Amino acid sequence: MDTLPPARRPFPLPVPDPRARDVALDYAGMDALVADLVLPGEASMHVMSALETSRELIRHSYYRYEFATVAVTHSLYALEHVLAERTAGDEPLRDLIERAAEAGLIPAELAAILDRGRVLRDDLTHGAVTSGAVHPTRAITIVRAVFDAVALLRRPSSAPETTSADAGGEAHRGGLLGRLWDEHRRASFPASFRGVDIAGVELILLDADVAGLVSRELSGGLDGDGTAILWACIADLDKIAPLLNEEYCASYFSKLRTIANLAVARHVPTAT
Numbered sequence: 628m629d630t631l632p633p634a635r636r637p638f639p640l641p642v643p644d645p646r647a648r649d650v651a652l653d654y655a656g657m658d659a660l661v662a663d664l665v666l667p668g669e670a671s672m673h674v675m676s677a678l679e680t681s682r683e684l685i686r687h688s689y690y691r692y693e694f695a696t697v698a699v700t701h702s703l704y705a706l707e708h709v710l711a712e713r714t715a716g717d718e719p720l721r722d723l724i725e726r727a728a729e730a731g732l733i734p735a736e737l738a739a740i741l742d743r744g745r746v747l748r749d750d751l752t753h754g755a756v757t758s759g760a761v762h763p764t765r766a767i768t769i770v771r772a773v774f775d776a777v778a779l780l781r782r783p784s785s786a787p788e789t790t791s792a793d794a795g796g797e798a799h800r801g802g803l804l805g806r807l808w809d810e811h812r813r814a815s816f817p818a819s820f821r822g823v824d825i826a827g828v829e830l831i832l833l834d835a836d837v838a839g840l841v842s843r844e845l846s847g848g849l850d851g852d853g854t855a856i857l858w859a860c861i862a863d864l865d866k867i868a869p870l871l872n873e874e875y876c877a878s879y880f881s882k883l884r885t886i887a888n889l890a891v892a893r894h895v896p897t898a899t
Contacts, residue, residue, distance in 0.1 A: 646692040650763045651869040657686045659868060659877035660767050663885075667778050670709075674777065677705035681770050685763055693758040695766035700748045702773040706741065713780045720745050733776050734803045736892040740772040764865040768888050775803065775885075804889045808841055811886055817876040825870050828863045830880070836860050837887050844890045854894045861887050 643654070651657045664682045666675055684698035703720065710716070710723040713732060724745065728738035747769075750756045761769075820830050840857045843849055849857065864884040871877040 641690045644688070644690055644692045646759070647689050647695075647763060649866075649869070651689060652872075654686075654689050656869055656872065657689050659871055659881065660763065661686050662874070662878055663881050664767075664771060664774050667774070667781055670705075670777065670781060674705040674708055677701055677708075678774060678777065681705075681773070685767055685770060688763045688766070692763070695763040696747070696751070696758045696761045699744050699761055699766050699769045700751060702770045703744055703748055705777060706744075706773045709777050709780045720748075727776075727780065733779050734889075736889045737772055737776055737779075737803055739892040740769060740888065741776055744769040744773065762865075764868060768884070771885055772888075779803070804841075804886065805845060807882065807886050807889065808845065811882060812838075814879060814882075817873065817879055819873070820876050825867045828867050830867070830876075833860060833863050833867075834880075834883060837864075837883055841886055841890045849890070849894065854891060857887060857891045861891065 651660070661682050664678075666678055670678075681698045681702035684694040684701060688694040688698070707720050707723065710720070710727055714723060714726050714730070716723055716726060718726070721742065724733075724738050724741050727733045728735050733741075747756070747760060750760070751758065816831060816834060823830050836856070837860050840849060840853055840860065843853055844857075861884065864880060864887060867880065868877070868884065871880060
């Protein structure tokens with residue numbers, strides 16, 4: 628028997644957070660941000676739950692901006708669990724990330740992004756930043772890196788593994804960045820978006836700029852000017868991401884943004 632008194636009026640609908648107004652045109656538009664966050668198969672319930680919650684927190688940051696930062700910190704539960712399991716270690720997360728990179732379980736550029744998430748979590752713990760520290764489009768970069776790392780760490784031990792040694796050489800070219808770049812080069816540019824300008828960004832030129840910079844990074848490494856230009860391209864990718872409402876185009880540029888972030892991560896100083 629329901630003993631609750633009848634509601635006097637309908638519950639109010641959630642109101643979009645004005646701080647997230649540049650992320651998506653509406654709540655449905657948040658799908659583009661999380662479309663490529665696919666849960667790994669056969670992971671433990673602990674890992675699956677943490678990753679799925681992180682993905683949904685980013686989606687719901689449309690209504691509460693702080694959820695983006697919480698999504699990053701929550702995803703680290705899954706990362707820490709899988710790292711400890713794979714490396715048979717019981718060290719702090721920073722050491723687990725370093726061990727995994729040194730052992731070639733994850734590429735160095737991916738480890739750098741993961742460590743940025745770890746630093747954010749530590750800063751939150753020590754009160755150095757608030758829960759509104761990370762914009763949703765930045766949060767998705769770190770959470771996506773966690774999804775990628777979990778997928779790599781769950782490969783069988785006998786599978787070929789990349790190494791972080793000589794990051795500018797064959798190991799780097801054969802790592803996650805090289806693999807994603809090879810996949811992107813085989814993908815067709817969204818035909819209906821040729822010559823299209825969104826928010827002042829011409830999509831086909833942005834694609835070409837990122838392509839040239841990533842190729843330079845893989846072939847010999849970016850210089851300071853190239854790194855600065857790639858950061859500007861990433862800013863444009865962040866700006867257009869919530870405005871792409873065609874599924875293939877959104878997926879194409881989401882993957883391009885992942886590639887750009889992996890390429891530039893090698894030039895981000897390691898946190899100390």
